[in-house]
Amino acid sequence: xxxxxxxxxxxxxxxxxxxxxxxxxxxxxxxxxxxxxxxxxxxxxxxxxxxxxxxxxxxxxxxxxxxxxxxxxxxxxxxxxxxxxxxxxxxxxxxxxxxxxxxxxxxxxxxxxxxxxxxxxxxxxxxxxxxxxxxxxxxxxxxxxxxxxxxxxxxxxxxxxxxxxxxxxxxxxxxxxxxxxxxxxxxxxxxxxxxxxxxxxxxxxxxxxxxxxxxxxxxxxxxxxxxxxxxxxxxxxxxxxxxxxxxxxxxxxxxxxxxxxxxxx
Amino acid sequence: xxxxxxxxxxxxxxxxxxxxxxxxxxxxxxxxxxxxxxxxxxxxxxxxxxxxxxxxxxxxxxxxxxxxxxxxxxxxxxxxxxxxxxxxxxxxxxxxxxxxxxxxxxxxxxxxxxxxxxxxxxxxxxxxxxxxxxxxxxxxxxxxxxxxxxxxxxxxxxxxxxxxxxxxxxxxxxxxxxxxxx
Numbered sequence: 001x002x003x004x005x006x007x008x009x010x011x012x013x014x015x016x017x018x019x020x021x022x023x024x025x026x027x028x029x030x031x032x033x034x035x036x037x038x039x040x041x042x043x044x045x046x047x048x049x050x051x052x053x054x055x056x057x058x059x060x061x062x063x064x065x066x067x068x069x070x071x072x073x074x075x076x077x078x079x080x081x082x083x084x085x086x087x088x089x090x091x092x093x094x095x096x097x098x099x100x101x102x103x104x105x106x107x108x109x110x111x112x113x114x115x116x117x118x119x120x121x122x123x124x125x126x127x128x129x130x131x132x133x134x135x136x137x138x139x140x141x142x143x144x145x146x147x148x149x150x151x152x153x154x155x156x157x158x159x160x161x162x163x164x165x166x167x168x169x170x171x172x173x174x175x176x177x178x179x180x181x182x183x184x185x186x187x188x189x190x191x192x193x194x195x196x197x198x199x200x201x202x203x204x205x206x207x208x209x210x211x212x213x214x215x216x217x218x219x220x221x222x223x224x225x226x227x228x229x230x231x232x233x234x235x236x237x238x239x240x241x242x243x244x245x246x247x248x249x250x251x252x253x254x255x256x257x258x259x260x261x262x263x264x265x
Numbered sequence: 266x267x268x269x270x271x272x273x274x275x276x277x278x279x280x281x282x283x284x285x286x287x288x289x290x291x292x293x294x295x296x297x298x299x300x301x302x303x304x305x306x307x308x309x310x311x312x313x314x315x316x317x318x319x320x321x322x323x324x325x326x327x328x329x330x331x332x333x334x335x336x337x338x339x340x341x342x343x344x345x346x347x348x349x350x351x352x353x354x355x356x357x358x359x360x361x362x363x364x365x366x367x368x369x370x371x372x373x374x375x376x377x378x379x380x381x382x383x384x385x386x387x388x389x390x391x392x393x394x395x396x397x398x399x400x401x402x403x404x405x406x407x408x409x410x411x412x413x414x415x416x417x418x419x420x421x422x423x424x425x426x427x428x429x430x431x432x433x434x435x436x437x438x439x440x441x442x443x444x445x446x447x
């Protein structure tokens with residue numbers, strides 16, 4: 001077996017030490033004598049192995065952020081794609097009618113993309129937070145309600161309600177806020193530039209890094225969790241919905257869940 | 266003829282195999298380097314929870330960015346750099362004023378116990394400017410050569426030497442002050 005040997009601290013008697021690093025203060029010897037932290041804890045080894053396995057699985061799928069064309073879609077997702085197409089026509093046709101030649105070419109170019117492009121375009125076509133059309137209760141599987149359960153495959157929809165989510169009521173609050181009727185009072189109250197998981201693209205990267213498959217639609221809410229700024233996100237799968245809380249800075253390389261997955265019942 | 270098992274491959278071969286799609290090559294790299302990267306993360310952050318997050322961030326980042334490894338430095342140097350950068354990202358994010366002391370040094374009771382000494386050194390280390398602290402962590406605590414530390418930190422060797430020298434003097438002054446010595 002070939003392995004990279006650990007580099008032992010070089011003590012004052014080490015003939016290979018750098019004379020430029022002579023230390024009359026004694027601090028070098030003090031620091032070297034603080035001891036080795038020991039091996040990586042077993043639970044952390046397991047955690048990272050699981051993350052690597054998730055990364056490997058995503059890689060073997062081709063691209064975690066691309067929805068495979070051949071993937072058989074469950075019924076509610078097919079409805080979701082129809083909804084996206086209808087929404088695209090509703091937004092795109094008037095835009096084409098009022099656009100110049102270059103804009104028309106750009107629109108046509110976008111419309112000819114593959115499924116990944118379609119997912120991306122679906123995000124681009126999302127209405128801004130302030131005009132977000134909330135989901136209708138019990139509308140899972142129906143078109144056009146805008147919520148996670150009815151969103152096109154892989155779509156991420158963002159809210160910014162500023163809701164104060166708590167660990168003890170996370171699932172209940174998420175169901176009420178993101179899957180329930182919209183009362184018009186939860187418009188954005190959060191300020192500052194969107195970054196990390198605070199926009200749709202960043203949230204998808206964060207979720208993917210946590211092992212959430214890219215085809216699962218999600219609704220994110222920029223809010224607070226147990227008093228700290230966070231994004232609470234409901235992820236839908238074939239079998240149900242789970243809620244997570246993630247830091248606002250969560251991204252592809254700094255993925256971390258503050259809570260979840262907590263099933264929404 | 267069967268290919269050599271991963272355990273017999275060197276680090277550069279493992280990176281290459283991983284980039285080419287081998288599903289197990291990166292796992293072998295992780296197994297091989299995890300304890301060393303854990304140590305540098307813990308020494309850099311001084312906090313087990315933070316170090317855990319950093320080292321996880323780092324290995325996932327390395328998994329994804331392996332294609333950018335050009336083979337100019339040793340794989341272990343490349344991994345050290347990724348871990349240290351992940352730690353700095355976390356530290357700056359969680360504690361934007363990381364160069365300012367968050368805690369006072371502990372009081373003088375039991376000043377001779379090794380645990381207190383270790384805590385005092387750790388706390389004094391946290392009060393150093395970031396560049397000096399990293400240089401001392403890598404060279405004095407982690408045992409890297411000046412050249413290796415310079416490669417990890419992407420600075421000149423002379424910079425590492427001067428940071429070490431100034432860091433040691435500052436640390437010694439803080440510890441003298443702590444113990445009431447002139």
